[in-house]
Amino acid sequence: MDLTLSQGLFALQSLSLTEIQSILRRAQEFCDGVPMPDYSSKLACNLFFEPSTRTSYSFQVAQNRLKMRSLIFSSEHSSLQKGESFYDTIKVFDCFNPDLLIVRHGKEKFYEEFAGSIDTPVINAGDGAGSHPTQSLIDLITIKQEFGYLAGLNVAIVGDVLHSRVANTNIEIMQRFGMKVFMSGPPEFLKRGMSFFPLLELIEFCDVIVMLRVQNERHDSKFSLKDYNFKYGLNSKMLSLMKPGAIIMHPGPVNRGIELTEDLVECSRSRIFNQVKNGICVRASVMEAIFKSLI
Ligand code: CP
Secondary structure: OOHHHHOEEOOHHHOOHHHHHHHHHHHHHHHOOOOOOOOOOOEEEEEEOOOOOHHHHHHHHHHHHOOOEEEEEOHHHOHHHHOOOHHHHHHHHHHOOOOEEEEEEOOOOHHHHOOOOOOOOEEEEEEOOOOOHHHHHHHHHHHHHHHOOOOOOEEEEEOOHHHOHHHHHHHHHHHHOOOEEEEEOOHHHOOOOOOEOOHHHHOOOOOEEEEOOOOHHHOOOOOOOOOHHHHHOEOHHHHHHOOOOOEEEOOOOOOEOOOEOHHHOOOOOEOHHHHHHHHHHHHHHHHHHHHHHOO
16 A cells, blocks of 8 residues: 555655656546546545635546546535634545545645544645645646656746745656756745746746746735736747747636736647646546555
């Protein structure tokens, strides 16, 4: 039994590169049309305490393709409205004896709150500004599909690095895979111990430009978006300076006209909707890896 995955997936740091490569290989098989296994005996409970479109629904689609049963939690119609705590809500779902909990919550490392107190494996679908492991797996497979390899590629991560769980997860795992990661954005979004470079300096040699959503909901004071695209974003002028073969990514949702101008979201260099498509195969592969680890 794989002890790490048998408890679920909280952060990619707990997985070796070999384990991650195995999940990505299997995800690519699914993307290439290999039939997904039949998990019709399995029940997943999807508990999203923060809004989501891509993660929430691609988990549901993946569960559907794996013939699993899914139970969708709605916080507005739950006893959270009567003052029940997050911990007790998770405990209640654990008592239902499902095979998997998929949880997104605004609190960083929310999973530490119930570690050791529940039996069901948990997949972290995003913990505040902490990490977003399945999104980073999607980003890695999207890059691998483009270039065929990861090590040695130059990546720019641009924008609200401070509040981005995707940036946190990507920086760690991309560096572990031997990619060179550079960051850029407004000084307000700089994390302690990191350096920002002007995007103009990165654009000519980076193979991958990962734009980040400005996370207004996580800002203490209102951040002005005036001139954001001109100063820190991508537009047709920046596009013309990109390295041949370089691609644009964004975990979504995109603030069109802010991180990227409208015309770039679906331009020939954009892989933004490829990332969304890859979400289903990656999440199916992660769920399968967890079920296999329990055998
Ligand atoms: N990338 C991502 O997590 O998007 P959602 O918030 O729509 O799930």
